[in-house]
Amino acid sequence: MDLNDSYPVKLYIYDVSRGMARQLSPLMLVTFIHTGKHLDGIWHTAIVVHGKEYFFVGEGINSCSPGGTPFGEPDSIVDLGFTEVPEEIFMEHLISLAESTYSVDKYNLFENNCNAFSNEVAQFLTGKKIPSYITDLPSEVLSTPFGQALRPLLDSIVINPGGNNITGQR
Known part of the structure; x- marks a missing residue:
């Protein structure tokens, strides 16, 4: 392999609500109305490089063929370079x-999730961050009374779209 080889890096973005977040946003996040913000989706992200899709979920860092999750x-798709x-x-x-940082026991829907993983891996590979509308979403939701009220329930949610754990841990 030539040392000057370069490989494309892409960010795959999935709305795990499948459009429901956008439809229910005005009802759920009433306090966003005065800020002009709305919820376009509940984002799951993954990095695609070297022919595989890599993501962090409740079962650790997983991989699959690009687009091969149940999502x-x-x-x-964002081209990261x-x-x-x-x-x-x-x-x-x-x-x-x-x-x-991304061991099985460290998953947290708000602070240490697939988007934090994608952001860190994107920076490692390309020096670029993923879009802020994705990384800022948890703090924006938690800044609302509705988000605070739902936090105990939301903290118990673990997103796991499948794939192969890269370390074999489950």
């Missing part, structure tokens, strides 16, 4: 993350 095809990080080094990095 189906992504709602949108290219990386020169070869697959072997990337896998070593993922295993390190799976043993530390």
